[in-house]
Amino acid sequence: MTAPVNLPLKSRGKLASSLPAEQLAEIAGLFEFRRTGYSLDAPFYTDPTIFKIDMEAIFGEHWIFAGSVAELPEPGDYITVDYGPYSLIVLRNDDGGVNVLHNVCRHRGARVLTEAAGSTGNLVCGYHSWTYSPEGNLIHASAPGETKFDKGCFGLKRAHSRVVAGLIFVCVADEPPTDFDETSKIFEPYLAPHDLSKTKVAYQQNIIEEGNWKLVMENNRECYHCDGHPELACSLFPTWGLTEGLIPAHLEEVWDRNKEAQSSLEERCRRYGLPYEVVEELDTRIAGIRISRESLDGEGESFSADGRRLSKKLLGDLPDFRLGRCSMHLQPNSWFHFQSDHVITFGVFPVNEHQTLVRTTWLVADDAVEGVDYDLDKLTYTWKQTNLQDKAFVELCQTGAGSPAYEPGPYMKSEYQVEAFINWYVQRVQEHLA
């Protein structure tokens, strides 16, 4: 018997193939004739149709970062994750695993869970009380007079999920890209020592940025603008993204300090068996990644004004506070900073073509006590400030993309990761449209 539970989305037709041929050709042309090394044409940031294509080709096909296990510590804990047209329930099941279900009631399509996070036994739709088990099976629907109603046919649709080193990834495609497993093997050894299963959420911040999701990602992939982050510049070397030969005179001293800090960090990493080498495959694989462990300025421990630890409890079984930041960029929607004392996860969830939810989550050791082991305001200060500054930068660009005077401009050498992100994006969409 074929279960009709997971009807493939494509059975309802791809957006791409439903568009008038003329419009589709025009859009395909925008991708095809994209000028390498330059920012995208305005419609990529402003056009609702391209946004729909993004949702289908990128967010409908790839592995998306949804959250971390620290956000669902106990069985029954859940978060809802919305992006574009999708709403997913990410739920900790009784076996300790994670179930990902489409948050769409199989009766009339109502949102089943309406809170951003919570804890639940069974899942009850608020509209007609259709009730699903945590596995998504419909276990109750009052049906007076119905004779042919088969509950077995109306379970919540499930999406794919992977939990790697405590990070939860979801994919709504019927057949997820398979190279994610390879990417997982790259980053798992870097992140596992921080043991996210023994962390808790110290704080979570949700910001809606008035900008297209790609502008949010582009902004994250370079530090050319880091002069605009005075708080971050205390601990993050402002030479980030630069290489020997590109160092402006006013940063030479910083560059030397950076090199020295990096070499002692690497020595410590070798001593403790922690990987630190840069792996950069941002646009050379489907699950694009960049990961490394890099030094921080000052004491080299955390994102504070003097580089000193922000939580007194080490994560996992880490032996030393001076471990800089293990930073990871994943395509298409996330980046991370893993320090010895806390972890910050960043998830980007598009709302529409001009609005994007940026969710930042600060994790500390689960036995760290607020006010004793860490001060919440100090813990979150640097990145709260930085996020607000980034939001403003993104919004400046979004406004610009709406201007008739806008035309694509060149990415500089230090912005090579922006180019890599755009190149990855263009390739992925073109493959989808092909």
Place this chain on the structure above:
Amino acid sequence: MGSTEAPARAARALGPWHPQEFMAECVETVPEAGGLMTFVFRRCDGAPLAFRAGQYVNIAFPVNGEDQDPVDRSYSLSSSPTEPWTFNISVKRDATGLVSPWVHQNVKPGTVLEMLGPVGAFHLPDADRRARYLLLAAGAGITPIMSMVRTIHSLPGHADVVVLYHGAEAGGFAFHQELAYIASVDSRIKVFYSLGDRNKPEGWEGLSGRLTAAMLDEVAPDANGRQVYACGPEGYLNTATELLGKVGVDDTSIYMEFFSGDRQTLLEYQAELALAVDIAEEIAEEIADSAEDYYESQPTAFGLYEPGYDAEGPLQATGLPLETVDPEAPETSDGGSAAEAEAEAPDASSFETVGTGSLTLSFMRTGINVRIDPTEHILGPAQRAGVRIGANCKEGMCGSCKVVKLSGEVDMNHQGGIRAREIDAGKFLPCCSTARTDMVIDA
């Protein structure tokens, strides 16, 4: 006799780590290297002693004889609280000292001493998911560190312990045989020794020289991520503080116990002791009022010896039932009871009267009446009038001015220099007391 009371008392005593006043009998003495002697005690009431590795007890030593006031000293416990039926202190003999030579010479199996404890915020945490420690000891500073090493060794679980032990001469490392044994069978514990440069003999295989950042880096390159416990003389600990900062250890990860006996240390000890006395006293009172109510009212959380506990915190934070101070233990009768003294006292009305003020203090031994104001501390006017009262700190801490009050009332603002039972027996500290009424004093 099969009474149910004894085991219940013992079980209660195991629970918390409240300071108590108790009597303990020496059961064994063990000579150690470096001029130390270990004294093994057991409580006279048969109860185990609950304490945390690193804490100390305050002991009253009758160095001037049983009929004189004892001299109090604090000694770190060197045994492990996981073997609570006996406990050890290890005393270094200081030839010029008042107490330690006496202890070495006189305390032997059978000796019974009055103690107060456990006391001290310098101790291992009760639970630590990442038990990663750097234990620094110099000389006799090894005693609380030894308690920590023995404790960790005796318990299962993950731990990562580096001990760096500084000594003045090769033969002077107390406990070195046991430390070597523990290090050889317990892979969690590493022990390093370092000698002063001048005394390095041929064939010395340990480290040499004083504590340096390079030495710290050599024995514990990951010191930055460890909790550091250090005990030793003041100079050594000051150096350690500075060097630990240099290798990146956070202030909040450093715990220190000064063994130099300087004034500041004494003040800290006395403050802790004063608090301990108060706690023992208050608990005893509350239990005396209604044991049942008292035990039921205690919350289960327990945070008494968290660093920075304060006078308000402990009672609220106490968790489990505790053993009370033995209220029956009599004060030694030196100079007779108050009634006796009064009965035999010469007539104060014949004494010379000096000073001005609204109240009259009659010093019976000296034979003088001193008039004072109710606002002034008693000690000063009494000494000026020629009353022989020894006094040292003049802040209610050292107890050296302790005298017996035969009648009258005082307001005493002491800081641990006197025990509850001494006050009950009519003693007070004139250095920190004002008179509330006319008084008759045995001095």
